[in-house]
Amino acid sequence: MPAPGGAHMADAERTYSLLVVDDNDIDARNYGVLLRRKAPRAFSIVTASDGASGLALLREGRFDCLLLDFRLPDMTGLEFLQDAMSSGELSCAVVLVTGQGTEAVAVAAMQQGAQDYLVKDRINEDSLWRAITRAVTQKELRRSLAASMHSLKTVNAALEQEVAVREAAETEARAAKEVADRANIAKTRFVAMVTHELRTPLNGILGYAQLLRLEGGLSARQDQRVGAMLEAGQHVLEMIDQVLDLASIETGNLQIHPEAVSVAALCERCLAVIAPMAAARGLSLRLERNANAPAELRTDPARLRQILLNLLGNAVKYTDTGSVELRLAAGAVPGALRVEVADTGCGIRAEHLGLLFHDFERCGADSAVEGAGLGLSIVAGILRLLGGSFGHLPNPGGGSIFWIDLPPAQPEHRAADMPSATAAGPAAPLRILVVDDVAMNRDVVGAFLLAAGHEPVLAKDGRQALRLVRAGGIHLVLMDMQMPGMDGQETTRRIRALPGPAATVPVVALTAYSSPAQMAEARAAGVDGHVAKPVTYAALMSTIATVASGQSPAVARRAPPARDEAPRPPRLDRAALDATLAFVPAGEVAGHLGALQDSVEAMLALLNRRAPPTLQREAAHGLASTSGMFGLAALSAASRDFAHPAGAGAPEAMRLGRTLRQESAAALEVLAGIMREPRSRPP
Template sequence: MATRRPARRRGRHRPGTSIAGDLSPLLFSNPLRLALGFALATAFAWLFLSLWRRDRAQPALGLWGAAHAVWAAAALLFAAEALLPPPLGITLGNLAVALGYGLVWAGARRFAGRPARPVAVAAGLLAWTLLTLIPGFAAQLPTRVLAISIIVVAYDCATALVFRRGMRQQRLASHFTVIFLLLAHGLTFALRGALVLPALLPQAGLPLVQAPATVAILHILSLAFTAALTVALVALSQEQAALTAHAVLAAARDAAAAASAGKSRFLARMSHELRTPLNGVLGIAEALARDPGLGPRQREQAATLERAGRHLLAIVNDALDLARVEAGRLALAPAPVRLRRLLEEALELIQPAAAAKRIRLRLDLDPGLPEGVLADSLRLRQVLLNLLGNAVESTPEHGRVLLCAAPAGPGLLRLAVEDSGPGIPEALRPRLFDEFAQGPQSEVGAGLGLAISAALARAMGGSLDHAPGPGGQGSRFALTVPLAEAAPPPAPPAAPAPELPRPLRLLVVDDARVNREVVRALLRPEGHLVEEAASGGDAIAALRRGPLPDLVLMDLNMPGMDGLEATAAIRALDGPARRVPIIALTGDAMPEAVAAGRAAGMDGHLTKPLQRALLLAELARLAPSA
């Protein structure tokens, strides 16, 4: 007789809860999955909130961090189900779940730059609360599972829609990934809800799925999609932050460019406004100093006036140079230079001031110096003259000033100026290279020389430093600049003194009467005939009327038709008038003004205040020979 197997012991079932054991994983009752969900929610909450603390300009990060914090609390409530009166733990946990997804939706709205609506945020929480008021709802597991699934799916779809609309305004690389993960996460909850439909609709004949493995897989998938969504949201926020930072930098760049353009216009205007009255002062003073009709005392007074005006001009040039360097408008023009000759010329220029105080000037050259270097000789000489001028000024009579030159490394040159003066006071040293910083022994100047020298050194890729002189006496300023060795240029032939073949007929075009009088005062003693025009239109009319002048001196900045427009109109005339040489005579010393004059058809450029020697040299260069 065959042995019967003992019947498998079956558990007792209560009415209405026959599938509760199989659906319990949907409520996070599995300790391992519950612990995993709590750990992930806590870690992600910390991540989002940390990012939000560093970047408060992205409120979405704070809302997403709060959502994960609420989900972590929900996991604790689910875990405390056995300790709370049923079904309080499940009810409060699902309330927290619904609120968390509402916060995710609110974060998406804020990310897209739209306001978060509190009613919509709490809609899922309110819906769940109202459902719990239905008699028997809280006691039925399938209804709870279906309700929370519908709430989560609705929030996932609504959040995906917010991101999809946000792409129309600002498309980011992670947008599609976020939308896909939201929909995939919603799909896992939709499948959870589908699992309980057979229990809710037994008359529909739907197959009952009681495999715990299916529920566990859906739960793990939802956790995986949540983790992936967190990473995608972080990436999305970083992409938006990068774009915002780029926009801020672009705005700052545009503002800096506008400020630089405004400063350039200001410099051009100030150059013109300052040089125009200086032209009258210096021009008339120079003419008076050469006027034989005046007595020696009057000529000496005129020469003093001219020297004071030249000093004022030097201060104006210093201020404009400093502003040009700060505006980034200083263009260097490196070319092969004979280094020794450049240093000797700097000493020659400062020699008269040193001789007046019986100061010994000395040049100390290292034998290893190259004969030729690639440098902007104008700017390098400007720095040297500033340093030498300060040294001579601060050194007492019978003192010494030394200019040293030596290699400072491969491709580096160090030029040092030492003096035997009182040195720089300790209190002044920290701001020595600031604008308007002057020592107590300075009686002239505006305190701009060292600031400009330091700025020029930086523009040349070098530096300017100060240290006490040998033995602590005097000062030592060292200029270190990168200067590549180059073949020295050939020595230029001696230039003959400019000579004019005959008295010239000149047309001076300037809206300022004083500027026209300066040219007349400088050239009339030489026998030249000077005619005047107060505007560009008057100049064109004078050329058409005749007789033609030998040269035209044209101001650039005039009301109505300016000098550039007048020059272009002259070049468009018929006959010999279109070929008359035109020299720009302007207070605008900016390089852009020189280039604009050349482009308009001008043949030369003279800057106010006008110097008689430079004017005669330019006339000799361009005057017709016949």
């Protein structure tokens, strides 16, 4: 409801402190009458009849507005303003009152800091009220703007300093890496030279020791000493071989030669080598082969034999009584092989689990047990070259189970199609930027890239991706198409607009939505290839190889069956789950599954409280990818349909929401079961 005189209630409720400097008492009183008529309680007024007393009051008190007469007995209004501002800008608004009404006076007043001016014979309650309140508002807005600008400058200065610090740190890190690389090369050369120099005289020592035995004529005591010499020399030779293997793995010079291998035959030959050692310790040694284990595998037989002998030898060395078993079973995907070496030995203490597969770590082994702590580290390095995975589990009966998983075929494209540090090839591994707003997606795709020998670089949004591409050193970009803020298409367009070589970096789209229209839009934005979510290792590696080799744009996607023929996806696709977990480090499995559980619960909460549709669809988009990669196929499909209900009306949208709510609740039960399972499959 308007206040008296037409003022708005919000204005009338405010109290303005007003200083009136005017030598005409009648005019000064009239200003008070006009303002009280307009807003009875809005003003507290202090008056001064000359410039000197007005300046004194202005300096002593705090006023919202100064109503200043131009003609004063001791100075003009402009001179008053000049004197008042001699020590800095006035804190109050200024309205100049003049009887002349000339434009020159108004301009001069504005230049001196006034916000408005009034002509005396034209003043009424509305014009006076409007001039004062508008001047105060303008002054306050300018003060607020100045404060904001100061804050922005402060923040900008801090950001510039942070950027400078980061750039200095990156420069220092690059320099440190170069020093470390040079040191690593020098170390490798030194190792190669020293081991070569050791091997030559050692071969002579072992040769002469064997000749002494062959020639005969030794006493029992002499024969025992020669035997000890041979055993010690053989141990030194094995250590030299291990150091050479480790150096070859570190420098990427360990060669892999895949061929068809009879799994059972190779395992039996390994057991025959270990059998005398097991018999000497009174241990039973046996092979257990599951009927579904592949009979043949394409891999490097010499390196697989090296892995098995290492694991079997360790199992025998660390087992005093009981047995050692070599178990063969089918892997997580068709044609893959799972191998387990189980013993009934002392097991691995919890505090040593994190040291397994590290260089020169013996995990608290007794000094009487021979070894330099390199065996498991070499196993890990060779398995990475073979495209396999590895891990440790406690044996329920006491002891340890070391497991390895080998893919159905050795990935030969590593040397031929893709640059790799671990295969003979003309180029280094690719430095690949993974852009996705969902952290779990970045982690899993990054694990895929690491397993293939590439270097993943992670970005959570388009702006961060642009900065990384602009900085250089990125060979290929894996781009999520639907991200909040700057989406994948816009980010790709901006990459193509960058100056220099950065504009030509290949971009592969990662998205759950691959209709012809969407793919055409992505290609128009500058995308070179396409991989459908949930991402699989095989499809991703194939597309990267195609795009990086400069061939025609690659599209890796699954063509959906007709709607009336589409089978209902399972709530848990165990093969998809195991295929993803095979690339996730053992210590991160629980964290990933817990994060996925949190995402599902958040989706349910958004549905139950009827959050805004845009928020619900964004959450469903992220859930479609992560749930699919971890085998929750039905939830992935329901999330994808809900996030992009192509042409769906209100009834269909409600149906999709009910389906997503149902599948989310079911997925929580499935996840709870998975997290309760003992990790008998690759973590």
